[in-house]
Amino acid sequence: MKISTRGQYSLEALLCLAVSSGHKPQSIRAISEQSGISDGYLEQLFIPLKKKGLVIGSRGVQGGYALAKDPSRISAGDVLRAVETSLHPVPCVQGGYCKREKICASRRTWKTIDSALENVLNSVKLSDLIIVYRGLSGEVI
Amino acid sequence: MKISTKGRYGIRFLIDVAEQGAGALCTLSDIAKRESISEAYLEQVAVVLKRSGYIRSVKGSSGGFILAKDPSEVRIGEVLRNLEGDLSVVEAPLPGKKESLFRQAIRVGFYNKLDNAVNESLGSFTLGSLICGEKSKTEYMYYI
Numbered sequence: 001m002k003i004s005t006r007g008q009y010s011l012e013a014l015l016c017l018a019v020s021s022g023h024k025p026q027s028i029r030a031i032s033e034q035s036g037i038s039d040g041y042l043e044q045l046f047i048p049l050k051k052k053g054l055v056i057g058s059r060g061v062q063g064g065y066a067l068a069k070d071p072s073r074i075s076a077g078d079v080l081r082a083v084e085t086s087l088h089p090v091p092c093v094q095g096g097y098c099k100r101e102k103i104c105a106s107r108r109t110w111k112t113i114d115s116a117l118e119n120v121l122n123s124v125k126l127s128d129l130i131i132v133y134r135g136l137s138g139e140v141i
Numbered sequence: 142m143k144i145s146t147k148g149r150y151g152i153r154f155l156i157d158v159a160e161q162g163a164g165a166l167c168t169l170s171d172i173a174k175r176e177s178i179s180e181a182y183l184e185q186v187a188v189v190l191k192r193s194g195y196i197r198s199v200k201g202s203s204g205g206f207i208l209a210k211d212p213s214e215v216r217i218g219e220v221l222r223n224l225e226g227d228l229s230v231v232e233a234p235l236p237g238k239k240e241s242l243f244r245q246a247i248r249v250g251f252y253n254k255l256d257n258a259v260n261e262s263l264g265s266f267t268l269g270s271l272i273c274g275e276k277s278k279t280e281y282m283y284y285i
Contacts, residue, residue, distance in 0.1 A: 001142055001228045001259065003252070008231060011251070012243040036241050076251050089144045100177075105160075105271045106152045109217055109263070110144070116262035117142065120254045133246035 001089060007080045009037050010045050011129075014079055017055065018071045018126050019133055025057075025064035045083065052082040071130055077121030087121065089113050142230060144221065150178055151186045151224040152217065152271075155195060159212045159272045166205035186224070193223040212272060218263030230255045 016035045020026050028046075032039045046065055049055045056068045067074065080087055092098045092107055093114040101107055153176050158167045169187065173180040187206060190196045197209045208215075222228055231252050234240050240248075 001144060001230055003142060003230045011247050012241065015243045015247060035243055087142050089142055090149055105156045106149065108271060109152065109266050112262045113259055116258035117255060120258045124251045124254060129246050129250045132250035133242060136246050137242055
């Protein structure tokens with residue numbers, strides 16, 4: 001039951017963009033310095049994130065990446081779905097996968113876990129994480 | 142965010158044995174046939190289930206596996222942890238390694254919530270509750 005490094009780093013990179021002041025585009029280098037994720041990895045991550053409309057890239061000296069939407073409109077699930085192949089704990093929860101699904105007693109367990117996860121994935125927004133981040137950085141300083 | 146085949150097959154193994162009724166002995170080949178899972182794989186799963194105290198093996202020509210506990214006492218969350226190891230969605234921070242504030246914030250605001258959701262949703266299930274599920278008779282007959 002693990003979230004891949006890709007998923008974890010994507011969340012970190014987007015949170016980094018979300019807390020940056022003035023919503024100015026941030027260069028890959030600046031994001032890398034703050035998050036500790038390598039330039040090359042960030043470049044890779046921003047391709048699917050851009051494609052899914054979560055970030056916008058801009059060129060030029062002042063160029064870089066910025067969030068494409070308000071942080072309250074980006075859920076943690078949106079970010080993970082952009083980079084992970086599947087967020088379902090087992091393939092059969094979506095249905096139509098296995099001929100045993102009507103009689104399978106274990107599928108109820110998987111369905112329950114799946115909907116509990118979905119609920120959190122959709123309800124936690126980037127804006128919630130900004131609040132936690134601000135709280136934590138206040139304590140550190 | 143995956144539960145491996147080991148976890149899934151382990152649960153099916155226990156459900157299958159429990160469905161045969163109290164005290165029923167099941168051979169690996171019976172379970173393998175009913176569940177359409179390879180016998181070799183089931184054997185590996187059986188090792189873990191036996192070690193964790195969910196099943197016992199009975200030797201001899203009429204031997205097989207038998208549930209070691211009443212199905213109502215077998216908690217599904219606990220079985221999964223025995224089969225899969227830790228169920229949390231990300232690894233715990235390495236001791237002595239400082240995590241970025243971004244990561245810490247996501248851990249507090251998101252990963253911990255996912256873990257709690259998984260734990261809470263699993264808490265309600267026992268092997269007993271799964272085998273008394275809402276299985277309609279017609280569906281059951283159809284697959285026999």
